[in-house]
Amino acid sequence: xxxxxxxxxxxxxxxxxxxxxxxxxxxxxxxxxxxxxxxxxxxxxxxxxxxxxxxxxxxxxxxxxxxxxxxxxxxxxxxxxxxxxxxxxxxxxxxxxxxxxxxxxxxxxxxxxxxxxxxxxxxxxxxxxxxxxxxxxxxxxxxxxxxxxxxxxxxxxxxxxxxxxxxxxxxxxxxxxxxxxxxxxxxxxxxxxxxxxxxxxxxxxxxxxxxxxxxxxxxxxxxxxxxxxxxxxxxxxxxxxxxxxxxxxxxxxxxxxxxxxxxxxxxxxxxxxxxxxxxxxxxxxxxxxxxxxxxxxxxxxxxxxxxxxxxxxxxxxxxxxxxxxxxxxxxxxxxxxxxx
Numbered sequence: 509x510x511x512x513x514x515x516x517x518x519x520x521x522x523x524x525x526x527x528x529x530x531x532x533x534x535x536x537x538x539x540x541x542x543x544x545x546x547x548x549x550x551x552x553x554x555x556x557x558x559x560x561x562x563x564x565x566x567x568x569x570x571x572x573x574x575x576x577x578x579x580x581x582x583x584x585x586x587x588x589x590x591x592x593x594x595x596x597x598x599x600x601x602x603x604x605x606x607x608x609x610x611x612x613x614x615x616x617x618x619x620x621x622x623x624x625x626x627x628x629x630x631x632x633x634x635x636x637x638x639x640x641x642x643x644x645x646x647x648x649x650x651x652x653x654x655x656x657x658x659x660x661x662x663x664x665x666x667x668x669x670x671x672x673x674x675x676x677x678x679x680x681x682x683x684x685x686x687x688x689x690x691x692x693x694x695x696x697x698x699x700x701x702x703x704x705x706x707x708x709x710x711x712x713x714x715x716x717x718x719x720x721x722x723x724x725x726x727x728x729x730x731x732x733x734x735x736x737x738x739x740x741x742x743x744x745x746x747x748x749x750x751x752x753x754x755x756x757x758x759x760x761x762x763x764x765x766x767x768x769x770x771x772x773x774x775x776x777x778x779x780x781x782x783x784x785x786x787x788x789x790x791x792x793x794x795x796x797x798x799x800x801x802x803x804x805x806x807x808x809x810x811x812x813x814x815x816x817x818x819x820x821x822x823x824x825x826x827x828x829x830x831x832x833x834x835x836x837x838x839x840x841x842x843x844x845x846x847x848x
Contacts, residue, residue, distance in 0.1 A: 553737035556708035579629035586664035635840040651727035661834035668801040744824035794829035
């Protein structure tokens with residue numbers, strides 16, 4: 509892991525410990541969870557969102573959600589997540605779906621609705637795409653489907669910054685990795701084990717559902733996981749990011765049209781030109797995270813850490829920018845006003 513030092517379970521923080529216990533009972537302490545451990549509230553919120561979207565049996569099959577994860581990771585150019593969720597789909601015995609997504613051969617996905625949801629996920633960074641304006645799912649399915657996409661638009665950005673590019677940096681091939689992952693998934697209950705909705709919600713206080721999360725309203729557990737995470741993300745930056753800088757970053761995110769910014773970082777230098785040095789360090793990290801997470805390097809991190817030395821502060825800004833971008837992307841999907 510780069511730039512962060514994860515915190516192990518400790519008697520000093522009850523929330524951290526209770527979150528670790530839930531993860532160990534129901535999943536694995538994988539790096540995408542553990543990177544959040546430098547902030548117990550973000551750790552709890554991230555786990556809760558993942559659990560309520562992915563691990564609870566509801567309207568949408570797990571393989572569909574994993575395919576969404578893979579498709580979103582592909583458009584965000586997140587090699588680690590593409591690798592991981594190709595293997596997860598193989599572990600669910602959907603190798604052909606994984607290959608179809610990676611190779612952009614969606615005709616190989618024989619189920620029409622499954623294929624259309626994958627196509628929707630692959631277009632989720634295009635606000636005016638026909639599938640965003642007329643999605644291939646209904647309001648009852650939306651919390652899981654849009655929730656899965658939001659979660660990985662968020663996660664991909666953090667992974668691109670904090671983790672290495674390879675999910676399996678070992679000399680053996682994916683065939684063995686697939687076999688190992690399948691066995692681990694079955695043994696740990698990652699697949700094939702029904703879970704009761706809402707167990708993770710005890711970790712954080714209840715929160716009101718923001719207007720832009722109304723697509724989640726039909727599933728109160730996912731709605732609460734999203735709402736509670738949104739609150740702790742906002743609280744995590746409140747003490748060191750000024751309202752003016754928050755507004756500046758969030759306004760730029762709200763105006764984004766999904767277009768790639770290119771390989772140069774000149775755009776962010778131009779955008780932040782009028783800010784003082786401390787505000788500029790925050791805004792550069794946040795905007796690069798939002799639009800070009802692969803461009804966040806040691807130079808950007810060191811500039812930020814000149815003013816803010818704590819891992820918790822670094823994670824807070826990256827999580828805030830990632831979540832703000834993911835929720836903006838989620839708002840691009842236009843659902844019918846009538847349930848069903």
